[in-house]
Amino acid sequence: MIALVFSMVWARRGQALVVALLAMFGVAAAVAAPAYLRAADRATASGQVETAAAEDLAIAVRAYQSDPRTVKPGADLVGPDLERNGSVLLGMPGFDYVYSVEYPTIGVEPSISYATRFVYRQDACEHLVMTAGRCLIGEADIILPEATGRRLELAPGDSIQLRAAVRVVPRGEPPFYAPVGVHKQFLVAGFYRVPDPRNVYWGTHAYFAPSSGLPPGANEPAFVGSATLHAMDRGAVEAGLDAYPRAGALDVDNLPAVRDGLVAMQAGATSLGGGVEMRSELPALLDRIDSGRDAGHRIVPVLAVALVLLACLTIFLAVGYGTEGRRPELAVVALRGARWGQRWWLATGENLVAILIGAVLGCLAGQLLVNAFSAYRFPGVGADPGLDSLRWAPVAAGAAVLTALLAERRQIATPVAELLRRAPSVPTSARAIAVEAVVVILAGVAVVQLTDDLRGVGTAAAALVLVAGSLVAARLLIPLATLLGRRALRRSRIGVALAGFQLSRRPGAVRLFALLTAAVAVIGYAASAVDVAARGRVDESVLGTGAQRVIELGxxxxxxxxxxxxxxxxxxxxxxxxxxxxxxxxxxxxxxxxxxxxxxxxxxxxxxxxxxxxxxxxxPAAAPPVDVDGAKVAFDITADGFRPGKAVAVSVVLSPRDGGNDEIVELGVLRDGRQTYGQTVPACAKGCTLNSVRIVGGTGTLDVSGHITVHKLTGGAPGNGVPGDVLTDPSRWRASEGGEIGRSADGLRIDVTSLNGLPSGMFVQPAAAxxxxxxxxxxxxxxxxxxxxxxxxxxxxxxxxxxxxxxxxxxxxxxxxxxxxxxxxxxxxxxxxxxxxxxxxxxxxxxxxxxxxxTVTADVRASQVRARLDTQGPAIALWFYVIVAVLAAALAAGALILAASVDRDRRVEDLSALRGQGLSRAALRQATLWTYPVLIAVAVVAGLGVALLGWWLTGWALPLAGLTPPAIPLAGWPRPVTIGATALATLLMLAGVAVLAGRRTLRRIR
Incomplete structure (x- = not known):
């Protein structure tokens, strides 16, 4: 019996090959999903690490040590010593550590308003490029920034002196640096340039960040060696221990150990006592990786389930079609008195052998497909294949076998008389309708469950909606095809009528339509998800950034x-x-x-x-600003009504029109009577705009009230004063709480009513806004x-x-x-x-x-943001939908080929007989070539409609923007051009397969 089954497989090896390929696709889908998730996890972690900033990767420990000269002899430093006790922090697997110390010094710069950053950093020479001289060797060596050397006219071999300093901030005066140590002589060994200031090695010290208001190179470090550091007479210092990952340290398999290391490192920092601070953005990076992986694990199964169901439908169709083609053979077996078990084995053995072979090949094909795709899309990351990818393969193979048995059950149970009919009856029984109703109900339940989460039954919601919609569409095919066939026959369009009757009289055509519709629906759903997500990433990168490029300033x-x-x-x-x-x-x-x-x-x-x-x-239009032109700003003011001890001080804010920061001009305390208050403001030589006038009372003074009249406001040069009609027009001014603008023909009248509860005073401004x-x-x-x-x-x-x-x-x-x-x-x-x-x-x-x-501090480009989004979990997971779309198209094409091959012999007989009875060649071509292309065209339209219905019901649940979507409106529907292009590509591909199959049939008709 086994030999007979193998003989049957070989005799119909073409059909067996198609069934094996369809089973292979189904099992490959079940294997590809977990295999792709594994590859996606690796790609997500790798992409996030590659696009992360240095501060996202580094771990910074800062220890603040007081001046050692204030400590009694023999006592420990006031503050933790990372050099001696930092071993408790060395718990990060796969990380390198860099020890550093820095403090301010003075002596080489011409001003004490800023200091030279005196820095020891472990292995600094390996990350610098010497533009002149050499790097550090001796105890008194020092290397300076290239820009500093040019500015101070220094050369390698020159001698300089430095001494430790401390920043002093006197009240009311600019800060400066004062010495706290003795001079030390240094040899300028060379000058350096930093090839990559953003290298994670430099940590979060901002050694090379742009500085506002400082000469070139003044904010960059002067590097020294460890011996120099200890030989220097110094005050308080900031010691640091920076950890940064080696290549592969943040691979997805290492992330749990990294998290444990972070906990241990934080515990070590705490054990060192006060004065130690640990900062890192690495936990946020790990959270982003986990969030991306979680989103991917929600996205991938949605269409993976749909693809497995589609494969089962395809196998059901293929086996059913093949069994229908063997109806006379099964009838002969039954007539010869074969036992029930033998009938089952002879009916199912051929397909079971093909399915088992296809299942074995599918295990291999699924992993190889993911490997090839990962090598193309995620180069250098790898798919990391393993046996875990096969966990769903037995389920898929079992589903394929069960599907085949269900497809053959009806033919085995059919009486011999029915098996011998050339035109089998079309199944319209209540049982078939009930099965389809159950699928529709399951789809509704799954959609309702989606209101909670995209897990459990909700994962299958999209697949069930697509399948249910396809079955409903197929249920409408028989009356529609019959109606069109009868209408064509009445109009003597014989070819079209034969094509319509072929669809209406063949039960396999109904199942084929359901399959084609489901395949197109899966392709359309995949295209919708990819398009919506891509548009969302564009919006998030451009609209979320604000423009194509945003420069941040100091x-x-x-x-x-x-x-x-x-x-x-x-x-x-x-x-x-x-x-x-x-x-x-x-x-x-x-x-x-x-x-x-x-x-x-x-x-x-x-x-x-x-x-x-x-x-x-x-x-909108507003009053013009009040301009003050000239460097000698003068206010002609009368103050009256202020009681003794209740005087007010006045200051004004002037904004240079040609650039520069605002100038705050202190006019001082107003005296009774009419006085002129003036200041020299060089920034206003080219013109300023009056921004505000501030009126403030003395500290703790209550019930301040009085009147102020500004008669004139000039910039020093003739004709540069504010016009009198501007000062006398109350509508051109506004006052804040604490006073009001009064009417006066002699200038701007300000009535101070009360400054109680107004520590900042009251403000008067031009109504220029x-x-x-x-x-x-x-x-x-x-x-x-x-x-x-x-x-x-x-x-x-x-x-x-x-x-x-x-x-x-x-x-x-x-x-x-x-x-x-x-x-x-x-x-x-x-x-x-x-x-x-x-x-x-x-x-x-x-x-x-x-x-x-x-001063530019950062340069953010929308393209960079888009690149980061493209490496996150949702974007990577959606590439699996491309694989799903290709496999769905392959399943549909395979089903078409199988249907055409099974129907070919009988159609050749029927059409050859009609041809002998006078059927025209044109009608013959229509009947042969139009049947499946018309079916495909209708299926494409119906399938895309089902896809859009499925997207409306379930697409909102896909975390396409991650688990924490941005606060911007994202696209919710695919673009019509995307749907149109998908429909056209699918139609051309499947119609091409159908036309080739029809031409082969046409060539056999005589």
Whole structure:
């Protein structure tokens, strides 16, 4: 009997090969999913490490040691000694450690307002490039930055003196450095350049960070050796121990040990006592890796389940088709009195052998497919194959065998008379409808379960929806095909009628349509997920950044920021000044931008009002600013009504129009009567704008009230004064709490009513900005005030609503930087200044900005953010959907080939007979070549409809943006062009297979 079965396999080896291949695809899908997850885990960890910043990888331990000369002889240092006791911190597996010490010194720089960073760092010479001289050898050697050597005109071999220093901050005066040790003579051994300042070796010390207001190289370290460090007479120092990973230390298999090492290292730092601080962003990096892996483990199984179900449907179709082709053979076996077991074995043995062979090949093919794809998509990472990938292979193989038995059960149980019919009856029984209803109900239950989480039954929700939708569509095929066939017959379109009747009279055609629809639905669902996720990553990288490129600046004044940007881009083609307002943690993010350039530079969210309308709403016309031109600023003021001991002091904030930080001009305490108060302000030689006038009472003084009249405000040069009509027009001014603007024909009258409870005093400002300040909000309802640039509340009016604010998302607020600055009163430099750039920015934009008085501290590009997102778990997991789409197309093509091969002999007989009875060649071609292509065309349309239905019901649950999606609106539906391209590609591929199969049939008809 076994020999007979093998003979049957060989006799129908073509069909057996197709069944084996289909089983191989099903088992390969079950093997590929866990194998791909393993590869995805490795790729996620590797990608996050490769795109991480140095501070994300390093672990920094800082120990602060007091001046050793204040300790009694024989006593320990006041503070932990990492050099002697740091061994308790050496617990990170796969990490290297670097010991360092630094403190400030003076003696070589011409000013004591800044110090030379005196640094010992273990193995520093290995990470430096010497541009002149040599690196450290002797006890008195020192190497200096290349820029410092040029600036101070030093050469290798020169001698310099340094001494330890301490920073002194006197009250009311600029800070400076004072000596705390004796001089030491040093030999300048050479000058260095740093090939990679961002190398993780340098840790988080910011040795080479740009410095604001310092000469070139002044902020960079002067490196010395260990012996020099101990020989130096010094005061307090900061010792450091930096740990950073070696290659492979953060591979996915090592992450649990790394976490345990972090815990041990923190315990060691705690054991050293006070004065030790441990800082690291590595836990956040590990959390991102775990989050990406978790997202991948949720995404991959969704279509893996769908692909396994599709493979089972394909095997059901293939076995059913093959068994239908053997109906006469099964009838003969039954007529000869074969026992029930023999009938089962002869009916199923051929397919079972093919399925078992295919299952074995599928175990190998699934892993090889993942290996090949990983080598292509994740080079250098590897798939790390293992037996764990085979854990679902027996389940898939068992499902394939069970599917084959179910497909053959009906034919074995069919009476002999029915088996001998050439046109078998179409199954429309209540049992078939009940089975399909059960699948639909299961799909509904799984969708409902998705409201909780994408786990358990919810994982199969998408697969069940796609299969259920395909079965419902197939249930509608028979009446539709019959109707079209009868209509074509009445119109004498014989070829079309024969094609329609072929579909309506053949039960296998119905199952084939269900399979093709399901395959197209899986492909469409995969394309939808990939497209939506890709668009989300683009939005997150561009809209989340704010623009194509964002440059972060060191502390600078708002007028200086605006002037610098307008100087490098006077026409507003590529650059825009921006700033994040000081943020209360409980308040939404506020982004202030130069709205006149908003349309040119900023990324704009889809679905938002036109950017031009937002610009008009946020930057309405306002009164012109009050200008003060000239370096000798003078105020002609009359003060009256202030009681003895209740005088007020006045200061003003002037903003240079051509760049530079705000100038705070102290006019001093006002005296009774009319007086002139003046200061020389060199920054206003080219013109300034009056920002605010501050009026403050004495410390602890209550019930301050009186009247101030500003008669004149001049800049020193003739004709440079503020026009009198500006001072006498109360509408051109506004006062804060504590006073009000009065009417006077002799100047600006300020009535101070009470300064009680106002430690900062009251402020008077020109009405050069609308009040309340217009803003656009995202994700916020009512908003009475925001925190201003000076941290004071600012009244606002909501002028427009946005889906998201560029660079902030939602909830967030967008407003105009010029007006926000005009409402600020502090005159202080801000540390949150930004320059947004579009793709047209010149390559040397950083140098251009630096030349205009701002310091660049970071350069963030949307392309870099996109690269990081592309290495996260969701993006990597979605590549599996590409594999699924290819396998689904292969399953559909295999089913088509099998159906055509099984039907070929009978169709050749039928059509040859009709041909002999006068069927035209044209009708014959239509009947032969149109049957399956028409079926495919309808299946593509129906399949994409099912895919979109499945996406609507389940796509929202996929963590395409990670487990913590950003606060920006992300795409929810695939683009029509993506769906259209998917439909066209699928139609061409499957129709091509069908046409080739039809041509082979046509050639056999005589």
């Amino acid at each position: 502390p600078t004044g708002r007028p200086n920021l605006l002037a610098a940007v307008r100087a490098v881009d006077p026409e507003g083609k590529f650059a825009m000044a921006a700033m994040r307002l000081p943020k209360d943690p409980a308040a939404p993010t506020v982004v202030a931008v130069d709205t006149t350039r908003l349309a040119t530079v900023a990324a704009w969210p889809s679905g938002a009002p036109a950017v031009e309308s937002i610009t008009r709403a946020l930057h 609308p009040d309340p300040l217009p803003v656009a909000t995202a994700g916020i309802g009512a908003l009475p005030t925001i925190e201003g640039l000076d941290s004071r509340p600012v009244r606002v009016s909501v002028a427009a609503a946005l889906p998201a604010v560029p660079g902030a998302g939602a909830p967030a607020v967008l407003t105009d930087l010029t007006y926000a600055d005009a409402l600020a009163t502090d005159g202080a430099a801000s540390s949150n200044a930004l320059v947004w750039l579009n793709s047209s920015a010149p390559a040397d934009i950083v140098d251009q900005l630096a030349a205009h008085g701002v």
